[in-house]
Amino acid sequence: MxxxxxxxxxxxxxxxxxxxxxxxxxxxxxxxxxxxxxxxxRRPSPRTAWRSVPRVRPPHLAARGHRARLAWGLVAAAVVSTVTLTLVVSGPGTPPAVAAPRPLVVQADSTSVPLKLLADRAEAAAADGSPSLSKGTHVQSWSMGMSEDKPPITLPEERVVRWHADDSHTEVVVATDPRHPGRPVLSDADDSPHLVEDGHVISRQTYPPSWSDAPPESPPPHDVAQLRAYLQEAAYRHTRPSTNELLDAVGLLLDNWTLGARESATLARLLADTEGLRPVGRVTDRLGRGGQAYVYKGAGFRRMLIMDPATGAVLGLESTATVAEPEFGLEAGDVMEYSAWMR
Incomplete structure (x- = not known):
């Protein structure tokens, strides 16, 4: 069937x-x-990404063996930065599980920066056009898989995509957790959760040149209205995307391109005009970088966008459940997906 x-x-x-x-x-x-x-x-929304049975796998892993080019939708999740990663074995033959992750914490008494002010800073920082836009990505992700008959597991990975002169590209995916260097890492690369050595190469593939010039494979524009239309098309939306859908599209963009100063400034200006993103203060992301956090709350979930306070570059995106899902072992406050993008 x-x-x-x-x-x-x-x-x-x-x-x-x-x-x-x-x-x-x-x-x-x-x-x-x-x-x-x-x-x-296509990346599912954070409200539905974990509801599939059997155990959910991020689409960029599940489809890797069948695609002809890079799957731009990367589903990610996070482990708490203040708690040591704990492996729990429930019994003989039971795969290890990861203690429920917790969300990033906003620094007490930190000053929040309005998005419009951050966009102004980004535009000033982009005056000389440096750094420049480059195709490809370097992202650290933590993704949670869930099912009704097993405890949740959190899978940390690092993915690097580099494009070549002939328009082909190479993707390398490694099991690693930068918060716990040298420790074994949980992976489900063989469809069965198990521990692997830190730095274990999950996959290394080179893809032929792509014919597509549609978003997100085409370069992002520098005009705010054009960028909004670009993100709408990249997310396969026929109508203006909601704030949640727009954040999904931002993730797609950053899984395709490493933005330069001008592109980051344009994106910051677009986000400043987006309804529902509220500044909450300063956070330290899961790679130890300081950033300003902006929160959007939806039905049953909360998303936190972390941005560089000086350049406006997007550093990370976190999705947290605000409603418990007992059948999956999910509690309110558990982080479901997290991505940290690097240059």
């Missing part, structure tokens, strides 16, 4: 008539290619 459902989804993704010239063995048209890519790689 699952195979039949998947085939039906693929048929719907390519709505070419039976007598069409490309039916059967021809290439997908542009719209069909976009829909197929969405089916394979």
């Amino acid at each position: 699952a195979d039949e459902l998947e085939l039906e989804l693929l048929r719907r993704a390519d709505p070419v008539p039976a007598d069409g010239p490309h039916f059967g063995d021809g290439p997908l048209n542009h719209r069909a290619e976009r829909h197929l890519d969405e089916l394979l790689h």
